[in-house]
Amino acid sequence: xxxxxxxxxxxxxxxxxxxxxxxxxxxxxxxxxxxxxxxxxxxxxxxxxxxxxxxxxxxxxxxxxxxxxxxxxxxxxxxxxxxxxxxxxxxxxxxxxxxxxxxxxxxxxxxx
Amino acid sequence: xxxxxxxxxxxxxxxxxxxxxxxxxxxxxxxxxxxxxxxxxxxxxxxxxxxxxxxxxxxxxxxxxxxxxxxxxxxxxxxxxxxxxxxxxxxxxxxxxxxxxxxxxxxxxxxxxxxxxxxxxxxxxxxxxxxxxxxxxxxxxxxxxxxxxxxxxxxxxxxxxxxxxxxxxxxxxxxxxxxxxxxxxxxxxxxxxxxxxxxxxxxxxxxxxxxxxxxxxxxxxxxxxxxxxxxxxxxxxxxxxxxxxxxxxxxxxxxxxxxxxxxxxxxxxxxxxxxxxxxxxxxxxxxxxxxxxxxxxxxxxxxxxxxxxxxxxxxxxxxxxxxxxxxxxxxxxxxxxxxxxxxxxxxxxxxxxxxxxxxxxxxxxxxxxxxxxxxxxxxxxxxxxxxxxxxxxxxxxxxxxxxxxxxxxxxxxxxxxxxxxxxxxx
Numbered sequence: 153x154x155x156x157x158x159x160x161x162x163x164x165x166x167x168x169x170x171x172x173x174x175x176x177x178x179x180x181x182x183x184x185x186x187x188x189x190x191x192x193x194x195x196x197x198x199x200x201x202x203x204x205x206x207x208x209x210x211x212x213x214x215x216x217x218x219x220x221x222x223x224x225x226x227x228x229x230x231x232x233x234x235x236x237x238x239x240x241x242x243x244x245x246x247x248x249x250x251x252x253x254x255x256x257x258x259x260x261x262x263x264x
Numbered sequence: 265x266x267x268x269x270x271x272x273x274x275x276x277x278x279x280x281x282x283x284x285x286x287x288x289x290x291x292x293x294x295x296x297x298x299x300x301x302x303x304x305x306x307x308x309x310x311x312x313x314x315x316x317x318x319x320x321x322x323x324x325x326x327x328x329x330x331x332x333x334x335x336x337x338x339x340x341x342x343x344x345x346x347x348x349x350x351x352x353x354x355x356x357x358x359x360x361x362x363x364x365x366x367x368x369x370x371x372x373x374x375x376x377x378x379x380x381x382x383x384x385x386x387x388x389x390x391x392x393x394x395x396x397x398x399x400x401x402x403x404x405x406x407x408x409x410x411x412x413x414x415x416x417x418x419x420x421x422x423x424x425x426x427x428x429x430x431x432x433x434x435x436x437x438x439x440x441x442x443x444x445x446x447x448x449x450x451x452x453x454x455x456x457x458x459x460x461x462x463x464x465x466x467x468x469x470x471x472x473x474x475x476x477x478x479x480x481x482x483x484x485x486x487x488x489x490x491x492x493x494x495x496x497x498x499x500x501x502x503x504x505x506x507x508x509x510x511x512x513x514x515x516x517x518x519x520x521x522x523x524x525x526x527x528x529x530x531x532x533x534x535x536x537x538x539x540x541x542x543x544x545x546x547x548x549x550x551x552x553x554x555x556x557x558x559x560x561x562x563x564x565x566x567x568x569x570x571x572x573x574x575x576x577x578x579x580x581x582x583x584x585x586x587x588x589x590x591x592x593x594x595x596x597x598x599x600x601x602x603x604x605x606x607x608x609x610x611x612x613x614x615x616x617x618x619x620x621x622x623x624x625x626x627x628x629x630x631x632x633x634x635x636x637x638x639x640x641x642x643x644x645x646x647x648x649x650x651x652x653x654x655x656x657x658x659x660x661x662x663x664x665x666x667x668x669x670x671x672x673x674x675x676x677x678x679x680x681x682x683x684x685x686x687x688x689x690x
Contacts, residue, residue, distance in 0.1 A: 240441075245389075
């Protein structure tokens, strides 16, 4: 099954990270990728630019409105994601434990 | 079952009792879908109702039912495959489902589908309420309406809760497996907590007029026995089973003939089930003394229950030991409810003033909890402070949601006004 791994964190944590912390983050992501390749595979994965760069587009009928910023203000922001191909939820949970201290939402991907 | 010869009806009832949960687990093991397995097994039982009276009960009723249910499930999958081509939006995650159906059985180190079913139903990705409801449905084999009654909710509410939970299991990819050895201890804690939640939901209902719904306690003990039989010598399971067995042995004495709550000191100890107490004590001795975490919590509670169980009369109770056990339990859990129980034990061992000191500061931590003013009222009565006790009883009556307990509190409040205040000697 495919599961989206949505990574949430207060953006200031990453913005204020020291060089050593950045190196640790990278190492954790590498460990995650390595383990994921053994127990399934990573279908996609990207880091997102800050929410301050976000644009929200809403269409209601013919009306399209653009607003600056994310669609919801939250204390933790979506900062990146992976899409995993794994056997089940437990495998995904095991893998996610290797990532840095994020709040992670696991969402199965629906296939039509 | 009307119209059926007795022998067929009895055979069917017996097969349901003995095999429903196991057959369901086997079907889930094969098809990896709870809803499909549940429906197919229901249809197999319906087919048995139709054919057994005429054709006779098969030699192996369980095997007969399994064969029919398997065929029904396969029919259903085939018709879904056809529907899938017509209405692609209706079928979710078909590829994953197909993969799951052919997945290898990786729960092999403990070969029992019922155990896998229990771990699936108690997966931490499900809400605690859903875990309990799923376990009662799929491990104990209760009907939706029976579970609704245990949890004091409408049948439609419980049906919706179960449907949501089954969808979550399927869509979220919750596996039908026993957890790997390195995760077993952690997951066993979740399962044990579910079992105890089921037990306490029957032991101390906080609303409604029915003081003791013993059947949910019976179901919890059944669940724990299944768990203990399939996964023997687990400290947390032994401790929990011991605790529940000891507490449950007092059920008949907890309610008087006219439906009133009878507190421990006033219970007729001849109505305790001596055989069950022996079994509970025996289980307690099997728990390793160095058990930690949740196993230790249950062990301490079990030891407390055993202190009560072995006292021939209320006056013989080892309150000093009970107070010490509660002190350890409080240090372990930090629970204000445990502090309240500890205060009672300390009051019995050292007198009302020592008990009252332990109640200090609990009001903020247990707001709107009727037991706190009820306990304080009893302490004040012992201390001879009748007027203050009366005020506390009033508060307790106001907060109490259970009719039988409220009656007991009213009775106590009326009694103390007839007792002359104690005058200090000397």
